[in-house]
Amino acid sequence: MRSRAFILxxxxxxVGALSLLLFFYGLGAFGLAGADEPRYAQIAxxxxxxxxxxxxxLHGVPWLxxxxxxxxxxxAAFRTFGVHDWAARLPSATFALALVIIIYFHMRRFRxxxxxxxxxxxxxxxxxxxxxxxxxxxMQLAAPFAFAMLGWYAWFETGSRFWLFDLYFxxxxxxxxxxxxxPGMAFFIVLIFAIVRRDLKxxxxxxxxxxxxxxxxxxxxxxxxxxxxxxxxxxxxxxxHNLERFATDxxxxxxxxxxxxxxxxxxxxxxxxxxxxxxxxxARQTWRDWRTSAPGCVRExxxxxxxxxxxxxxxxxxxxxxxxxxxxxxPGYILPSIxxxxxxxxxxxxxxxxxxxxxxxxxxxALLTGLLMVGVLLVPHLVLDPxxxxxxxxxxxxxxxxxxxxxxxxxLSRRHGQRMLIWxxxxxxxxxxxxxxxxxGRILGEAYSSRQVASFIEKIERxxxxxxxxxxxxxxxxxxxxxxxxFYLDERIDRYERGEVPPGEHILVMRQxxxxxxxxxxxxxxxxxxxxxxxxxxxxxxxxxxxxxxxRRQRAR
Numbered sequence: 001m002r003s004r005a006f007i008l009x010x011x012x013x014x015v016g017a018l019s020l021l022l023f024f025y026g027l028g029a030f031g032l033a034g035a036d037e038p039r040y041a042q043i044a045x046x047x048x049x050x051x052x053x054x055x056x057x058l059h060g061v062p063w064l065x066x067x068x069x070x071x072x073x074x075x076a077a078f079r080t081f082g083v084h085d086w087a088a089r090l091p092s093a094t095f096a097l098a099l100v101i102i103i104y105f106h107m108r109r110f111r112x113x114x115x116x117x118x119x120x121x122x123x124x125x126x127x128x129x130x131x132x133x134x135x136x137x138x139m140q141l142a143a144p145f146a147f148a149m150l151g152w153y154a155w156f157e158t159g160s161r162f163w164l165f166d167l168y169f170x171x172x173x174x175x176x177x178x179x180x181x182x183p184g185m186a187f188f189i190v191l192i193f194a195i196v197r198r199d200l201k202x203x204x205x206x207x208x209x210x211x212x213x214x215x216x217x218x219x220x221x222x223x224x225x226x227x228x229x230x231x232x233x234x235x236x237x238x239x240x241h242n243l244e245r246f247a248t249d250x251x252x253x254x255x256x257x258x259x260x261x262x263x264x265x266x267x268x269x270x271x272x273x274x275x276x277x278x279x280x281x282x283a284r285q286t287w288r289d290w291r292t293s294a295p296g297c298v299r300e301x302x303x304x305x306x307x308x309x310x311x312x313x314x315x316x317x318x319x320x321x322x323x324x325x326x327x328x329x330x331p332g333y334i335l336p337s338i339x340x341x342x343x344x345x346x347x348x349x350x351x352x353x354x355x356x357x358x359x360x361x362x363x364x365x366a367l368l369t370g371l372l373m374v375g376v377l378l379v380p381h382l383v384l385d386p387x388x389x390x391x392x393x394x395x396x397x398x399x400x401x402x403x404x405x406x407x408x409x410x411x412l413s414r415r416h417g418q419r420m421l422i423w424x425x426x427x428x429x430x431x432x433x434x435x436x437x438x439x440x441g442r443i444l445g446e447a448y449s450s451r452q453v454a455s456f457i458e459k460i461e462r463x464x465x466x467x468x469x470x471x472x473x474x475x476x477x478x479x480x481x482x483x484x485x486x487f488y489l490d491e492r493i494d495r496y497e498r499g500e501v502p503p504g505e506h507i508l509v510m511r512q513x514x515x516x517x518x519x520x521x522x523x524x525x526x527x528x529x530x531x532x533x534x535x536x537x538x539x540x541x542x543x544x545x546x547x548x549x550x551x552r553r554q555r556a557r
Contacts, residue, residue: 016097067177092133096131097132099139124429125268140178176222274365320337365413371402454484474496
């Protein structure tokens, strides 16, 4: 008994420590990136400032594209820790941590022996690490959805209604995160599973009226309140940002039908080889069960536990297939599939624990992990100068590290089996995250965040404007710059391209080399004074210039 308790403690500490490194270390090493991160963070700040937790607003205008769960959680983080970019990422990081812990304890309860591997593989998957560090709604859906699916399967195995509470409660949380997609995906996953098992009554047995009441009590208050406060909520949220987003290219995210194949390959790294092998093995077993079974016959897979891979296959594939038909595609849409893949991978390795690992799979996995390390070490060069070949010393160093990772995984795993396979993969992943945040964080921030640009503007304001009211606009920049400055300066940013040329003096952030076009925008009665690049002394990866626009009699001193 003492030995089991000791092992449990060691595993929990290990899983917790790894998760803290992968999800929380350097959470603010670089600023909010892209358009969504700063936009969502600003909405949460305004929700807290206005003390209005019903209607999300962006610079005072209702923003009804997404439900409120992320904004509530980010606002709570801001209230606790202050308004910081790293605090805006805490909702995703904490949900990722909860995801890993829940997977550990679920597998320990229902698949003893596979829990440690499932938790480590989930924590060390590229998509889980990446989205755990994003101030976005994707992890707010993926983690509760995984809890709901695990709860449903626990009910399927045990017959205990206790587990259906997880299904309804966490589907309600997912509905507050991203809307009807959460219960919709769950319905079809259970339906397909029931069809595969030739037991459609399973769908009806899933209906639990106390659970329906729990779901309604959690979801309806906010949806009703926001509709009452905003009469166009139904049109904007349900029709435009759910139905039209799926059926049309309204928001300009069109991608080819096969888009999610490379996204999945990258999302599962470095576990892609074993993840796909596990999927293929379980899919073949599911197909054999389907073909050899007949209505009214009891299959061998009716035995408790044999249906778990089938369920994971359906859970893993349905979001990918479903969103492949969408006319609007983003990588985060298939994040709910990733926990199913990582659990399936751990279950696959556990089932073959007593068998020798196939050399071809070890070779492919080791090679992929080694190449991943090479890519990570070359990130600084690839970000700053993507059009040139990295210098020879950097290539040599990265190649040597990649070769060492390949050799350690391949030879140690062949000799010591699946547990060594996991550990020899986890260690390079941890190093990669540490390197990206500790050594490459500044470079990534300069390339993808507006934090340094905002700091440069604030310095201009202190040194040159002498207390005059500052207004900021952008011209010919990515929309990331507009939303990023909006968060860091806490104000709405005008955009010249929308005809929003401030009539008075103002600061302008624009792409370098657009002076002639700028003159045509501001007219002959105005002039510009350049303050230079926000990235002095660096490679200036964003190619931006900051200027002071004024009338010819209102020069900045």
